[in-house]
Amino acid sequence: MLDEEYRPFFREDHRLFRDQVRSFLEREIEPHHEQWERDGVVSRDAWLKAGAAGILCSSVTEEHEGPGGDYLHNAVVIEEMAYVGVSGPGFWIHSEMVVPYIETFGTAEQKSRWLPQLVSGEAIGAVGMSEPGAGSDLRGITTSAVRVPEGWRIRGQKVFISNGQLADLVVLAAKTSPKERSSRSLSLFLVDTSLPGFRRGKNLDKLGYHAQDTSELFFDDLIVPEDALLGNEGDGFSQLIHGLARERISIAVSCQAKAEYAFRQTLAYVKERKLFGRGLGEFQNTRFRLADLRTEIAVGRAYVDQMLVRYIEGGLDAETAALAKLWTTEMLGRVVDACLQLHGGWGYMREFPIARAYADARVERIAGGSSEVLREIIGRAVVGGER
Numbered sequence: 001m002l003d004e005e006y007r008p009f010f011r012e013d014h015r016l017f018r019d020q021v022r023s024f025l026e027r028e029i030e031p032h033h034e035q036w037e038r039d040g041v042v043s044r045d046a047w048l049k050a051g052a053a054g055i056l057c058s059s060v061t062e063e064h065e066g067p068g069g070d071y072l073h074n075a076v077v078i079e080e081m082a083y084v085g086v087s088g089p090g091f092w093i094h095s096e097m098v099v100p101y102i103e104t105f106g107t108a109e110q111k112s113r114w115l116p117q118l119v120s121g122e123a124i125g126a127v128g129m130s131e132p133g134a135g136s137d138l139r140g141i142t143t144s145a146v147r148v149p150e151g152w153r154i155r156g157q158k159v160f161i162s163n164g165q166l167a168d169l170v171v172l173a174a175k176t177s178p179k180e181r182s183s184r185s186l187s188l189f190l191v192d193t194s195l196p197g198f199r200r201g202k203n204l205d206k207l208g209y210h211a212q213d214t215s216e217l218f219f220d221d222l223i224v225p226e227d228a229l230l231g232n233e234g235d236g237f238s239q240l241i242h243g244l245a246r247e248r249i250s251i252a253v254s255c256q257a258k259a260e261y262a263f264r265q266t267l268a269y270v271k272e273r274k275l276f277g278r279g280l281g282e283f284q285n286t287r288f289r290l291a292d293l294r295t296e297i298a299v300g301r302a303y304v305d306q307m308l309v310r311y312i313e314g315g316l317d318a319e320t321a322a323l324a325k326l327w328t329t330e331m332l333g334r335v336v337d338a339c340l341q342l343h344g345g346w347g348y349m350r351e352f353p354i355a356r357a358y359a360d361a362r363v364e365r366i367a368g369g370s371s372e373v374l375r376e377i378i379g380r381a382v383v384g385g386e387r
């Protein structure tokens, strides 16, 4: 980490937690990551160990068998994973996307049923929004949920779902007014993947994030009980707007830490590499590039930390979360590109951490709201107008 000393909002308990997370990652995650990259998925055992170590769902209260921490504990997990370059375990999707939907909109029964299992890692969560024909355009979702005497009948398909091969629970976006595109046409459901009618498609072959499972999911007339509905019928869009703001802040936290990781890897490399009888770091071009990157990362750190403080104080709106995601993901793209360049051909080899960091970083400008979608959100907030 750079500039650690300038982060006074982290309390002593956060610092102790950071040490625990770091040693957990060194012990239980890093040694297995290459194997998981080959497997295309992280082992369930790692999830259970993360649960036992208190790494999952930091903000869940003790009432639901959680660690009773706050958002900054979650941020610590996100940062520490980035600082060791492990992108396989989809812990943040589980802790930062799935859990907040249940905490914010779930009934007492839904919370008691799902939160303890998510905390322990016995249940793994995923969020199912995107479809082959609807990613940015969520109003175009065609997965439907129709009322039947037993509850809801769900029919449709999702794609690109992180944790999709492992998921025991999917927070699913489905049209409850299938023919409409209005803001009241969508609802969210807590779908138990052990129910008949749920089917996993293939684990998709990606450019990066090789250890993370990303899947197609199919819902073939799957019947969920009435109480699988999250919140009220028709609340789906407003729930997603709420959830996406948190997702975007978490992506910003992650991308800032990933840029710092890429920089550190590159600094170590240029200090070692010799060419033309000199060290790579002795070339003025290298020093100037690193000076620019160092500056950009330091500015990013100040910005992300300000966002973190605003978020924990409760003052972060959807537009500001969009700004944070847009800037940090674009910054990460610039940083990993320049860092890879400084590695020369070795930077293109997957055995070097910068090659993986480069491939992993590319998706950050696409998933969770692409840069174009975010510019639309920010632009509308600035100038006004409908999308």
Ligand SMILES: Cc1cc2nc3c(=O)[nH]c(=O)nc-3n(C[C@H](O)[C@H](O)[C@H](O)COP(=O)(O)OP(=O)(O)OC[C@H]3O[C@@H](n4cnc5c(N)ncnc54)[C@H](O)[C@@H]3O)c2cc1C
Residues within 6 Å of the ligand: 093, 126, 127, 128, 129, 130, 132, 133, 134, 135, 136, 137, 159, 160, 161, 162, 163, 206, 209, 214, 363, 366, 367, 368, 369, 370, 371, 372, 373, 376
């Ligand atoms: C590795 C990975 C993990 C993912 N994990 C999940 C997950 O867990 N759950 C989930 O639901 N989804 C997930 N996604 C899906 C992701 O959120 C979508 O890929 C993303 O929202 C973009 O949708 P799309 O791929 O359909 O692209 P499209 O929406 O078809 O976009 C195509 C292009 O059009 C641009 N565009 C879109 N809207 C506008 C506009 N208004 N103006 C101008 N240009 C525009 C886009 O920026 C893009 O460049 C994941 C994707 C990947 C790659």
